Amino acid sequence: MNSYRKELCFNFPSRRGFVNITxxxxxxxxxxxxKEGLVLVNxxxxxxxVFINDDESGLHRDYENWLEKLAPHEPVNQYRHxxxxxxxxxxxxxxxxMGREVVVAVTDGQLDFGPWEQIFYGEFxxxxxxxxxxxxxxx
Amino acid sequence: MNSYRKELCFNFPSRRGFVNITxxxxxxxxxxxxKEGLVLVNxxxxxxxVFINDDESGLHRDYENWLEKLAPHEPVNQYRHxxxxxxxxxxxxxxxxMGREVVVAVTDGQLDFGPWEQIFYGEFxxxxxxxxxxxxxxx
Amino acid sequence: MNSYRKELCFNFPSRRGFVNITxxxxxxxxxxxxKEGLVLVNxxxxxxxVFINDDESGLHRDYENWLEKLAPHEPVNQYRHxxxxxxxxxxxxxxxxMGREVVVAVTDGQLDFGPWEQIFYGEFxxxxxxxxxxxxxxx
Numbered sequence: 001m002n003s004y005r006k007e008l009c010f011n012f013p014s015r016r017g018f019v020n021i022t023x024x025x026x027x028x029x030x031x032x033x034x035k036e037g038l039v040l041v042n043x044x045x046x047x048x049x050v051f052i053n054d055d056e057s058g059l060h061r062d063y064e065n066w067l068e069k070l071a072p073h074e075p076v077n078q079y080r081h082x083x084x085x086x087x088x089x090x091x092x093x094x095x096x097x098m099g100r101e102v103v104v105a106v107t108d109g110q111l112d113f114g115p116w117e118q119i120f121y122g123e124f125x126x127x128x129x130x131x132x133x134x135x136x137x138x139x
Numbered sequence: 140m141n142s143y144r145k146e147l148c149f150n151f152p153s154r155r156g157f158v159n160i161t162x163x164x165x166x167x168x169x170x171x172x173x174k175e176g177l178v179l180v181n182x183x184x185x186x187x188x189v190f191i192n193d194d195e196s197g198l199h200r201d202y203e204n205w206l207e208k209l210a211p212h213e214p215v216n217q218y219r220h221x222x223x224x225x226x227x228x229x230x231x232x233x234x235x236x237m238g239r240e241v242v243v244a245v246t247d248g249q250l251d252f253g254p255w256e257q258i259f260y261g262e263f264x265x266x267x268x269x270x271x272x273x274x275x276x277x278x
Numbered sequence: 279m280n281s282y283r284k285e286l287c288f289n290f291p292s293r294r295g296f297v298n299i300t301x302x303x304x305x306x307x308x309x310x311x312x313k314e315g316l317v318l319v320n321x322x323x324x325x326x327x328v329f330i331n332d333d334e335s336g337l338h339r340d341y342e343n344w345l346e347k348l349a350p351h352e353p354v355n356q357y358r359h360x361x362x363x364x365x366x367x368x369x370x371x372x373x374x375x376m377g378r379e380v381v382v383a384v385t386d387g388q389l390d391f392g393p394w395e396q397i398f399y400g401e402f403x404x405x406x407x408x409x410x411x412x413x414x415x416x417x
Contacts, residue, residue, distance in 0.1 A: 003315065005385055036142040040316060041285065046331045051239075053234075055186045056220055056223065057393050058220040059231055060336035061337055062218045062219055063235075076294075081334060083336050089340050092331055093341070096331070096376055096377070100330050101381060102239065103240060105181075105272060105274035113183070115184075116184070133392075135385070137276075137415075176279070176415055177318060177415060192374070193376050198358070201358055201367050201370070202370075202371070209348070237374055237376075244320075246413070247283075252322070253409060256324060278283060278414065
């Protein structure tokens with residue numbers, strides 16, 4: 001069994017946003033030389049997500065609006081986490097809806113995806129340096 | 140390390156529904172011959188889920204009602220994704236709540252499950268052909 | 279490829295609560311002797327979660343309040359699952375938000391974590407014996 005590890009770095013100019021990282025994961029997979037196995041892609045920070053869905057800007061606006069309805073940022077004093085001096089409690093909630101990680105099959109050296117699957121980094125508390133981990137195991 | 144790959148196919152007559160696929164995953168595990176490892180089971184489509192919960196019809200009605208409350212299908216014009224001509228934005232939201240994938244331990248050639256764990260395919264935009272991927276790695 | 283399996287047991291005195299199990303997963307990893315691979319940690323019961331987030335008591339109160347708002351326990355007769363004599367339908371819903379499982383990379387014999395990542399067991403229907411499975415594969 002072989003393994004390969006790579007980090008991606010982000011520094012979003014805004015509090016929230018989504019970025020397609022599929023090409024980055026494919027590049028890591030090529031570098032690994034692994035042909036059969038599993039890829040784990042996870043946010044290393046607890047106010048961010050990695051998820052798989054559609055690369056369509058209207059849908060991303062729907063996610064933004066929907067998450068803000070389910071776990072609003074304001075008023076920040078509605079959250080006990082923010083009593084610590086933080087203002088990002090909502091980001092920790094939004095990240096649970098969207099998920100921390102994805103696990104993707106590797107078959108014949110490719111991400112084994114359906115027709116529309118794309119991997120996204122979801123930022124819910126940006127404006128600072130954050131990381132994503134790619135870990136590949138297989139042969 | 141060995142690996143095994145299998146697809147399951149679905150074509151739901153209705154927009155939404157749940158189907159127990161535990162027996163199908165167990166059959167794939169037997170076919171693989173793998174005794175120790177991990178099974179990944181994921182929806183290959185981005186408006187569907189694979190999740191683990193109880194095989195109880197009342198609970199499935201509760202999921203249907205609850206998801207419809209959290210991410211209603213109607214009115215379809217509340218979603219920017221539907222400006223593209225689609226009417227399934229709600230399905231992309233519901234799938235994030237229920238999840239894309241499950242990873243299950245394989246021990247002694249069996250799915251290593253608690254007493255009530257069952258694997259389900261959750262369809263949120265049916266009436267067309269869709270697939271689930273089973274990928275097993277181990278020895 | 280090697281594998282290692284361990285169960286953790288819980289018996290919460292209350293219906294709901296969170297407990298940090300990071301040290302237990304690290305202990306299992308040391309016992310396994312595995313240096314490179316993946317760890318799967320999952321609830322073996324369908325009204326409980328394993329998730330990764332912050333070890334901050336204010337945030338845990340926010341999760342409790344938020345989940346109770348998204349999927350209230352009362353009135354119990356709002357759920358068809360509870361027609362079976364159960365009163366825990368809300369626990370099955372809450373667990374879908376927080377997730378069943380986490381998959382964590384193992385690098386150099388350590389959980390490959392960002393600065394604040396901690397693993398939690400989330401109980402939504404306690405006052406009885408329940409289990410978590412740790413399965414480690416790698417070399």
